[in-house]
Amino acid sequence: MVRYIFKxxxxxxxxxxxxxxxxxxxxxxxxxxxxxxxxxxxxxxxxCVWLADRAGMLDKEGVPTRVFPGIISYMFWLTxxxxxxxxxxxxxxxxxxxxxxxxxxxxxxxxxxxxxKTIFANSITLTxxxxxxxxxxxxxxxxxxxxxxxxxxxxxxxxxxVCALDGPEGREWARQKRLEAQEAGREQVSx
Amino acid sequence: MAAIIDFLSWALFLVGSLFVFAGALGLVRFPDFYxxxxxxGVTDTFGSELILLAMALQSDDFTTIIKLFFIALFxxxxxxxxxxxxAHSAWVGKLNPLVGKNLRYPDKRxxx
Numbered sequence: 001m002v003r004y005i006f007k008x009x010x011x012x013x014x015x016x017x018x019x020x021x022x023x024x025x026x027x028x029x030x031x032x033x034x035x036x037x038x039x040x041x042x043x044x045x046x047x048c049v050w051l052a053d054r055a056g057m058l059d060k061e062g063v064p065t066r067v068f069p070g071i072i073s074y075m076f077w078l079t080x081x082x083x084x085x086x087x088x089x090x091x092x093x094x095x096x097x098x099x100x101x102x103x104x105x106x107x108x109x110x111x112x113x114x115x116x117k118t119i120f121a122n123s124i125t126l127t128x129x130x131x132x133x134x135x136x137x138x139x140x141x142x143x144x145x146x147x148x149x150x151x152x153x154x155x156x157x158x159x160x161x162v163c164a165l166d167g168p169e170g171r172e173w174a175r176q177k178r179l180e181a182q183e184a185g186r187e188q189v190s191x
Numbered sequence: 192m193a194a195i196i197d198f199l200s201w202a203l204f205l206v207g208s209l210f211v212f213a214g215a216l217g218l219v220r221f222p223d224f225y226x227x228x229x230x231x232g233v234t235d236t237f238g239s240e241l242i243l244l245a246m247a248l249q250s251d252d253f254t255t256i257i258k259l260f261f262i263a264l265f266x267x268x269x270x271x272x273x274x275x276x277x278a279h280s281a282w283v284g285k286l287n288p289l290v291g292k293n294l295r296y297p298d299k300r301x302x303x
Binding site: 100123 | 275
């Protein structure tokens, strides 16, 4: 029964819960205890869910329920990475002699969903010292400020973390893509 | 307790301002378009976020903290989109970046 409800109305329910919590957080105590205002709040939440449903926005991109469980720990990890990169870039900006060595690099991006790819590209851009310049089918073109910041392994491991947000299927898909890319690379080398 | 929070908040204000200042300095000092974007990234992330965190420590009202949190969240979500839009338009507009230690323009785009 519960599973049936989640399967048919899961995204509606998730959006309603998130909007409800948002309303509770933004309106403050004196609003929750007032019955009239509480009913207005619940009504506006329902109206928003209905409008989003009518606009066809309640799909896997509009309400990415699959991403929700892992995104919090990912954000904490990303904050640490951003902190490290910030210190590196600030050191270059403040050092008396400019010692930067910019370059471009192509990072493989095997995210199964478009939202996964978007999270990956935006995470790269958000980390100072690396900016996503272009996005292709299976890779991302990145401009890096120095050779140390153009850390291929670090960015690839970030990509793997984003793949994990797509759930077990996403991870499996990424693994297969990686194997295919390796095979293709080997053929190129041998021919 | 209030004194400790006050002290923490002022420390965060100072560190955040240092990041904003370093970002602005990098914006002037770095040699070309693409490298300057990186300096802007520092101001976007830790500069603004640390100052917002310091403000949250200063406020004594829960709704204010929630609102500051949402400002920080939306900054984190939107600033990379804007940065990417600028960098991508420069790339599509055939602006080549400086590369390597001696900061040379590549002869051809394929060399990158």
